[in-house]
Amino acid sequence: MIRSVITLCAALLLAVAASSAQQPPAPEAPAVELRWFDRVEPALEEARASKRLVFVDLYADWCGWCKKLDDDVFSTPDFARLADRFVLLRVDVEDRGEGMRLQDRFRATSLPTALVIDPDQVLIGSVRGYFPASTFIRKIESEVIHYESFMDGYYRDVESQDPQILRNLAEALRQRFDGARAADLYRRLLEHDKLALEGRPWLELLFADALRLAGDLDEAKKAIAAVSTEDPRLAEAVGVFRIRLANDQRDCAGADNAVASFATNYPTSRFLPEAKHTLKRLRSDQTADCS
Numbered sequence: 001m002i003r004s005v006i007t008l009c010a011a012l013l014l015a016v017a018a019s020s021a022q023q024p025p026a027p028e029a030p031a032v033e034l035r036w037f038d039r040v041e042p043a044l045e046e047a048r049a050s051k052r053l054v055f056v057d058l059y060a061d062w063c064g065w066c067k068k069l070d071d072d073v074f075s076t077p078d079f080a081r082l083a084d085r086f087v088l089l090r091v092d093v094e095d096r097g098e099g100m101r102l103q104d105r106f107r108a109t110s111l112p113t114a115l116v117i118d119p120d121q122v123l124i125g126s127v128r129g130y131f132p133a134s135t136f137i138r139k140i141e142s143e144v145i146h147y148e149s150f151m152d153g154y155y156r157d158v159e160s161q162d163p164q165i166l167r168n169l170a171e172a173l174r175q176r177f178d179g180a181r182a183a184d185l186y187r188r189l190l191e192h193d194k195l196a197l198e199g200r201p202w203l204e205l206l207f208a209d210a211l212r213l214a215g216d217l218d219e220a221k222k223a224i225a226a227v228s229t230e231d232p233r234l235a236e237a238v239g240v241f242r243i244r245l246a247n248d249q250r251d252c253a254g255a256d257n258a259v260a261s262f263a264t265n266y267p268t269s270r271f272l273p274e275a276k277h278t279l280k281r282l283r284s285d286q287t288a289d290c291s
Contacts (some may be wrong), residue, residue, distance in 0.1 A: 002231050006124065010189075010198060015053075019094070020229070022162065026171050034074065034076050034083055034088055035088060035091045036057075036088045036089065037087065037088065037089045037090070037216070037218070038090060038091065039098070040089065040091065040098045040099075041098075041187065041279040043087050043088075043089040044088045044119045044121070045119075047087040047118070048119040050087065050149070052085065052086055052087050053086050053087070053116050053117065053118055053124055053144070053191045054084070054087045054088075054089050054092065054115075054116070054119070055083065055086035055087070055088050055089065055114065055115075055116055055120070055140070056089045056090075056102065056114065056115040056116070056117060057069075057070075057074070057088070057091075057112070057114055058091060058093050058094070058099070058102065058108050058111060058112065058113045058114070058115065059090065059091070059092060059111060059112060060092060060093050060094050061094070061110045063112060064131070065111065065112050065130040067074040068130055069112050069114075069130050072133060073131075073132070073133045073136050073137075076133045078133055078134070078137055079133060079137060080109075080235075081140070082137050082140065086116070090255065093111070093215055093225040095110070095222050095285050096285055096286045097285060097286050097287055098287075100281060100285065101285075103283060104240055104247075104278075105121065105177065106123060106126070107156065108126075108128070108176065110128055112128075112129065112130060113126060113127070113128045113129075113281075114121060114128075114136075114140070115128045116140065116143055116144060116147075120177040120178075120180065121177060122175045122177055122233075123142060123177050123178075124143060124147045125140070125142075125143020125144060125147055126142065126143065127137055127139045127140060136210035137188050138170075147176075147211050150172070150176075152289060153169075154169060154173070154181070157169050163189060163192050165188060166185050166188060166189055167185075167203075169185060170182045170185035170186050170189065170206070170210070170280065171206070171212075172207065173185065174210050174213065177213050178213070179209075179210045179212065179213030179214030179216075180214040181209060181217075182206075182213070182214075183207060183210035183211050183214055186203055186206055186207035186210055186235055187207060188201055190203055190204065190207060196274065201227055201228045201229075202234060202236055203232075204223065204224075204226060204227045204228075205234065205237055205238060205241065207223055207240060208223035208224040208227065208241060209244075211223055212241070212245055212248060215248075217245065217248055217249055220245060221245060222250070223234075223243070224238060224241055224242065229265055235265075236265075236266050236269060236271070239258070239261065239262040239265065239266065239271075240262070240274075240275065242258045242262075242277070243255060243258045243259055243262060243278055246258050246282075246283050247279075247281075249268070250282065250285060250287060250288040250289055251288075251289055252282055252283060252289060252290035255278070255279050255291075256284050258275075259276060259278075259279045261276045263275070263276075269290070
């Protein structure tokens with residue numbers, strides 16, 4: 001009796017195995033196809049038209065973690081759902097052009113780096129390095145939520161008459177590369193009748209830098225010309241500003257002169273390596289005026 005039961009069970013197992021072997025393999029999940037822009041301005045134009053933010057993937061061909069991020073994160077259905085909220089932009093930071101300039105603007109010194117920016121190139125948030133899909137997506141969502149909270153505070157405080165509140169707010173905006181809003185606040189501060197006179201030259205410098213970040217380079221040049229440089233620390237900061245302004249103008253001759261002057265006046269400055277690096281990058285920019 002027991003032998004018969006064992007024989008019957010064995011036969012059933014063989015039948016199940018044979019049936020399973022005859023079943024077609026489960027279909028593979030379809031690959032996720034995303035629309036990535038590879039040029040900055042078309043992506044920004046699409047973001048303006050669709051009223052969306054821009055998700056930026058900064059990469060280089062040699063970056064193994066960039067490839068892993070693409071394989072493990074950007075190819076997932078979860079990221080595809082997140083991507084519906086954004087315009088997607090992928091740029092090579094070694095393209096000797098706009099990808100390199102985007103990396104420089106947002107000081108993305110390591111790869112991979114993902115940015116969320118608005119159509120005016122204001123920094124909403126960033127994620128630096130590789131993370132698994134669920135963690136990476138959660139970080140992006142958290143950055144956007146944090147920015148929304150920051151802007152709630154901006155709309156609450158922007159009408160304040162307290163110079164310190166306005167100064168803190170302006171600096172927070174400048175750190176997010178929101179030059180237009182920061183410049184408006186610095187302009188108000190410079191017109192404030194309670195502003196301490198000794199702090200004015202530094203505010204003038206920050207005002208000029210905010211104009212630079214907003215892309216108003218001619219006005220930034222005018223603003224920096226009005227800054228008094230009697231304070232040696234301020235004079236050094238103005239020198240750094242002039243290098244950055246020449247870089248933004250893609251003016252190699254201007255940058256050459258600014259870096260040479262800076263190296264002569266501040267040979268031990270901690271900003272000198274940055275100045276030389278900026279000039280080297282500018283000379284490699286295919287769109288710069290280096291004739």
